[in-house]
Amino acid sequence: MSEANQIKNIVIVGGGSAGWMTAAMLSRQLESNISITLVESDEISTIGVGEATIPPIRAFNGMLGINESEFVSSCNGSFKLGIKFENWARKEEQYFHPFGRYAVDFDYIPFPYFWNKQRAVGNKRPLQDYSSAWQLAQHDRFSIPSTDKQSLFSGFEYAYHFDAGLYANFLHDYAKERGVKRQEGTIVKVDTDLNNGFIKSVTLASGQQIEGDFFIDCSGGRALLLSDALGVKFIDWSEHLLCDRAVAVQTSHIKPISPYTRSIAGDFGWQWRIPLQTRMGNGLVYSSEFMSEQTAMEELITSVDGKVLTEPKPIKFKVGRREKFWSKNCVAIGLSAGFLEPLESTSLHLIQSAIMRLVNLFPNKNCDEINTDLFNKQTTEEYEHIRDFIILHYKATKRDDSEFWRYCQHMKIPDSLQNQIDLFSTHGHLDLSNKNLFKHENWLAVLTGQNILPKEVAPILHYKQAVDLPGTLSSILSSMEQIVKQVPTHENFIKEHCQFVQK
């Protein structure tokens, strides 16, 4: 490639989590001959939520070379072993979506198939009981997984909870050290090239013009560049995902710091509880068709534990995705690309995977369409896979105590999701590939947790009579219970390794 065709000047628009995650990773990956400018407006605030994550974030931080203890202590962080879903299948029922595998596989057959065989003959223990993540979580304990692959405690994974503002600051410092320039200002105009429609520059309210070869739109839900300037449309998914509003509030702690997120279904949506070291993040996600903002605020405030520390913050959102994520010389990352409600904490992950996809498919100035199309295809597949997984939580409910839940239970769902449910209900199989974010164990947690179970034992199990299943299952449980007792509490682990230091 000739040097003249090389991208020399990148402009990132937006300084929320998406903007700073992008700036940090590009400053790490594009080591020389490049200038990166991030424009953010002090007048337009960031969304200010986004505090629960999923395990791949550890790989992202690892690629940045971030030290875990330093990161957790700077961002008021805690550890997350999964999500506890309360009142989703039915009121008063709960289940846990653990990170990592269940027990151990036998003879190349995943453990859950054996669990299902025993269930069919009367074993009442839920699948989650065979997950080391749940064994730790229910006792508020945490430590790093064992590196001994034979250990039952090698199979779990973990993620973090953290303060979104502190995370953005942390990445800001990281990116600044690696040469990223921050430009404060509100963009009032986007200039495009009349010949090819590429973005040439953005103009700030001060009149200052910022030129670039390549633009990354991290401007939030409005998508200032991709939508306003380049006209890329939004595909709405509200037919399947009714929630379009949230209220968020911070409170003090009154309980031990749990190593998991709670998701508590209500009459017209659900609430989150995210434990950080010095406070809780709480929120109510709901459908504005069924509930007013005032009622949502009251409901949240009356149901949170601890002292309310902040004014309740109302948030509006649209669920869906852009028709394209990359158009011309502009890629949208973050809320500008699309949004799926935070039920499985997937938004920061979508940001991270878009950044890594961009790094892998990094273009020249022409932005060859064949390259751009691949980015769009892969991102679309990722969004649709996550969409299906989130819809499953609503569809699989047996609640019929409100119009909201009755709609969810009977709504039409995408064929791709219906196919997964039908497939699983037969012999416990699922149609997944290595590229999918949510693996067998993740789907199994929600399917079995919400009482969708295979009608028959997978036929292969009839040929595997050698394993003493009742004996093996009970010895797995007693070994796990023994090991859990030796693991520190989550609070003690934090105190010892990564206590929050206010700067």
Ligand SMILES: Cc1cc2nc3c(=O)[nH]c(=O)nc-3n(C[C@H](O)[C@H](O)[C@H](O)COP(=O)(O)OP(=O)(O)OC[C@H]3O[C@@H](n4cnc5c(N)ncnc54)[C@H](O)[C@@H]3O)c2cc1C
């Ligand atoms: C209720 C709720 C809960 C959530 N919880 C989670 C969670 O637990 N886990 C998770 O992974 N994700 C969660 N998310 C998603 C997460 O908050 C976002 O994906 C993440 O914060 C990224 O936001 P962003 O950077 O794209 O946009 P924003 O935070 O909105 O930032 C936009 C930036 O663009 C700038 N900007 C906008 N217009 C202009 C302009 N004209 N000129 C200059 N600058 C401009 C703003 O100043 C700002 O810096 C949640 C979202 C919602 C709505």
